[in-house]
Amino acid sequence: MSELLLNIQNERLSFFTPAGEVKALNDVTIQMKEGDVLGIVGESGSGKSVTAYSIMQLLPHTGRVVGGTIEFNGHKINEMSEKEMQAIRGNEVSIIFQDPMTSLNPVYTIGNQIREVIMLHTKKNRKEANERAIELLTLVGINEPAKRLKQYPHELSGGMRQRVMIAIALACEPKLLIADEPTTALDVTIQAQILELMMELKDKIGMSIIMITHDLGIVANMCQKIAVMYAGKIVEYGTVDDIFYNPQHEYTKGLLRSIPKLNDTEHKKLVPIEGTPVDLLNPPKGCPFAPRCNSCMKICLNKMPEYTEVNEGHISACWLLQKKEFEQGGK
Amino acid sequence: MSKKLVEVQNLKQYFHAGGSLFKPKYVKAVDDVSLFINKGETLGLVGESGCGKTTLGRTILRLYEPTAGKIIYDGVDITKVNMLPYRRKMQIVFQDPYASLDPRMTVGDIVGEAIDIHKLASSKQDRRDRIIKMLEHVGLNSEHANRYPHEFSGGQRQRIGIARALAVNPEFIVCDEPISALDVSIQAQVVNMFEDLQSELNLTYLFIAHDLSVVKHISHRIGVMYLGKLVELAESNELIFHSAHPYTRSLISAIPIADPKTARKSKRIVLEGDVPSPLNPPSGCRFRTRCPYATELCASQEPELREISSGHYAACHHLDKVPNN
Ligand SMILES: Nc1ncnc2c1ncn2[C@@H]1O[C@H](COP(=O)(O)OP(=O)(O)OP(=O)(O)O)[C@@H](O)[C@H]1O
Ligand SMILES: Nc1ncnc2c1ncn2[C@@H]1O[C@H](COP(=O)(O)OP(=O)(O)OP(=O)(O)O)[C@@H](O)[C@H]1O
Ligand code: SF4
Ligand code: SF4
Numbered sequence: 054m055s056e057l058l059l060n061i062q063n064e065r066l067s068f069f070t071p072a073g074e075v076k077a078l079n080d081v082t083i084q085m086k087e088g089d090v091l092g093i094v095g096e097s098g099s100g101k102s103v104t105a106y107s108i109m110q111l112l113p114h115t116g117r118v119v120g121g122t123i124e125f126n127g128h129k130i131n132e133m134s135e136k137e138m139q140a141i142r143g144n145e146v147s148i149i150f151q152d153p154m155t156s157l158n159p160v161y162t163i164g165n166q167i168r169e170v171i172m173l174h175t176k177k178n179r180k181e182a183n184e185r186a187i188e189l190l191t192l193v194g195i196n197e198p199a200k201r202l203k204q205y206p207h208e209l210s211g212g213m214r215q216r217v218m219i220a221i222a223l224a225c226e227p228k229l230l231i232a233d234e235p236t237t238a239l240d241v242t243i244q245a246q247i248l249e250l251m252m253e254l255k256d257k258i259g260m261s262i263i264m265i266t267h268d269l270g271i272v273a274n275m276c277q278k279i280a281v282m283y284a285g286k287i288v289e290y291g292t293v294d295d296i297f298y299n300p301q302h303e304y305t306k307g308l309l310r311s312i313p314k315l316n317d318t319e320h321k322k323l324v325p326i327e328g329t330p331v332d333l334l335n336p337p338k339g340c341p342f343a344p345r346c347n348s349c350m351k352i353c354l355n356k357m358p359e360y361t362e363v364n365e366g367h368i369s370a371c372w373l374l375q376k377k378e379f380e381q382g383g384k
Numbered sequence: 385m386s387k388k389l390v391e392v393q394n395l396k397q398y399f400h401a402g403g404s405l406f407k408p409k410y411v412k413a414v415d416d417v418s419l420f421i422n423k424g425e426t427l428g429l430v431g432e433s434g435c436g437k438t439t440l441g442r443t444i445l446r447l448y449e450p451t452a453g454k455i456i457y458d459g460v461d462i463t464k465v466n467m468l469p470y471r472r473k474m475q476i477v478f479q480d481p482y483a484s485l486d487p488r489m490t491v492g493d494i495v496g497e498a499i500d501i502h503k504l505a506s507s508k509q510d511r512r513d514r515i516i517k518m519l520e521h522v523g524l525n526s527e528h529a530n531r532y533p534h535e536f537s538g539g540q541r542q543r544i545g546i547a548r549a550l551a552v553n554p555e556f557i558v559c560d561e562p563i564s565a566l567d568v569s570i571q572a573q574v575v576n577m578f579e580d581l582q583s584e585l586n587l588t589y590l591f592i593a594h595d596l597s598v599v600k601h602i603s604h605r606i607g608v609m610y611l612g613k614l615v616e617l618a619e620s621n622e623l624i625f626h627s628a629h630p631y632t633r634s635l636i637s638a639i640p641i642a643d644p645k646t647a648r649k650s651k652r653i654v655l656e657g658d659v660p661s662p663l664n665p666p667s668g669c670r671f672r673t674r675c676p677y678a679t680e681l682c683a684s685q686e687p688e689l690r691e692i693s694s695g696h697y698a699a700c701h702h703l704d705k706v707p708n709n
């Protein structure tokens with residue numbers, strides 16, 4: 054157990070807003086080993102980004118971890134001060150955001166921004182930092198890197214800006230790279246380049262990746278493990294094959310049924326998940342998916358489902374599984 | 385048998401983009417595009433950001449005046465006519481359900497506004513009945529009529545936008561990325577609704593989207609654009625499974641398939657470089673700067689869109705070099 058790179062245990066996180074307590078994360082547990090690629094998928098507002106930001110302590114002051122522990126690379130993250138955190142952020146763990154335009158500073162050159170990160174975390178002087186910056190831009194496939202360093206973000210295309218963000222994130226060869234919808238703003242041919250690049254770099258420098266996305270295609274292509282989130286909870290967790298070929302939670306099943314597949318030759322009507330996502334200000338008492346679930350039972354409305362282990366490493370929080378187990382005489 | 389409802393011939397839309405008085409610069413957003421859409425058909429339109437999809441849709445509706453070319457609607461050349469009688473028949477649904485609805489109007493009035501403009505209601509009661517009928521068409525109900533857009537979720541707001549477009553009994557709807565802003569689980573609801581409405585009301589769609597899987601699902605035929613040009617057009621399955629144009633090939637192979645086993649087997653064609661600036665497109669074939677098969681001919685001569693098999697069109701000099709798939 055000691056070789057876990059990331060160990061989040063029963064994390065609960067709330068935002069304290071004028072309208073009330075928004076329970077954004079509800080008992081989230083995630084464990085990752087070195088070199089793992091974990092995908093987090095789920096409904097908009099289900100807590101994917103908040104989970105990631107809490108690992109880096111990048112939350113607005115209204116957001117607070119109210120339960121559980123976060124351990125990363127031997128650090129107890131939720132007990133650390135901002136100052137201690139700064140030494141880790143961008144160094145041992147980095148993040149890439151969805152929109153490269155808002156995360157790069159428009160008034161500084163690319164070179165300025167990359168050098169700053171390098172100099173903050175290493176003892177390199179300006180000249181050495183510059184050399185490292187050129188090395189990094191080359192690594193992420195940007196041509197004429199010396200020239201690019203003198204340019205401003207708006208002079209680069211979206212795909213190139215995202216590469217620069219990746220270069221910055223990789224500047225200190227982090228142990229963990231968190232990518233929060235890193236390609237949503239990009240075209241598919243550029244997305245393919247970026248994903249390819251991330252996987253190559255993973256092999257080259259041996260980092261772990263958390264890939265947050267709404268695109269099931271991306272997780273199918275990149276990840277080993279998948280966490281499916283709904284209303285602040287991981288409702289199902291397993292290997293890529295577990296999730297795609299043996300989904301157990303009703304939300305996961307619904308999600309897989311609702312997307313059209315490019316390689317289908319026949320026209321099959323899509324099966325949507327009816328209804329709308331939950332309001333986290335007033336979450337239901339029982340299973341958060343109950344209002345939209347076709348298999349909803351009485352117990353689902355009153356009690357939060359417990360996790361059932363489907364097979365080793367594949368868990369799901371749905372009462373149907375407990376029922377199945379009970380009927381099979383398991384309990 | 386099938387009848388053309390919408391047709392464009394050699395349509396061009398150039399936007400002025402600076403330069404000097406004597407040497408003005410233009411973005412050739414749509415450059416010499418010809419296509420048609422049959423009555424009751426969905427034509428899907430895909431291509432990368434900035435390739436001219438929205439511009440083509442808006443020019444067909446004459447929301448932009450075409451620089452050159454012809455637009456024919458139901459057999460009539462409407463390139464230069466007064467559009468008022470056609471406005472009702474030709475509608476548009478936008479990408480962003482948040483931005484396209486007036487937050488101060490009730491849902492009833494948003495839908496009713498179009499009915500008023502085209503004076504379609506004979507009485508107050510008739511107006512109300514029409515509004516409710518439209519809301520029911522899109523899976524909402526009469527209770528929703530008195531509420532405001534912000535009280536609805538993204539998927540519901542998109543339904544409101546569609547109800548507004550439907551209120552005037554259109555025949556043709558340009559759907560410009562109507563599901564891109566929606567959550568995955570909600571997209572299917574809206575896609576199904578477009579399909580149901582089409583078969584109920586015999587609607588004709590131009591369906592624009594980034595997501596090729598969705599476009600393939602909903603479209604009868606698909607057109608692929610690159611930098612203002614239509615580079616390939618075919619029946620949907622033909623286009624996905626037997627694409628001929630090198631750009632279409634790479635576009636399809638770049639899409640991550642939501643099936644791990646297929647993903648492990650498939651090889652990607654990763655295109656080098658970015659889409660060139662439309663202000664300064666490459667000479668000859670516009671795809672040549674990223675095309676693995678480009679030759680000198682591609683730099684000097686623009687390939688024409690030609691029919692390579694029945695109903696399958698592609699614009700490329702070297703189709704024979706592209707391996708079979
Ligand atoms: N600053 C904040 N104040 C209050 N609530 C917040 C804040 N940030 C996030 N939340 C809430 O926390 C929940 C989880 O948000 P999060 O951003 O993690 O969702 P997500 O899964 O990343 O969604 P998306 O796919 O839309 O990015 C949401 O319900 C959101 O409204
Ligand atoms: N009103 C306008 N004035 C000047 N240029 C324009 C105008 N509208 C579009 N353009 C330019 O025309 C080209 C085509 O734009 P268009 O919006 O049609 O692309 P698109 O294919 O719809 O892209 P996206 O997928 O990003 O929506 C782009 O280069 C764009 O910058
Ligand atoms: S616990 Fe009940 S409501 Fe929740 S997903 Fe399972 S069956 Fe549906
Ligand atoms: S014409 Fe030439 S450059 Fe264009 S797609 Fe065909 S082979 Fe490629």
Ligand SMILES: [Mg+2]
Pocket residue numbers: 101102103233
């Ligand atoms: Mg998010």
Ligand SMILES: [Mg+2]
Pocket residue numbers: 437438439560
């Ligand atoms: Mg557009």
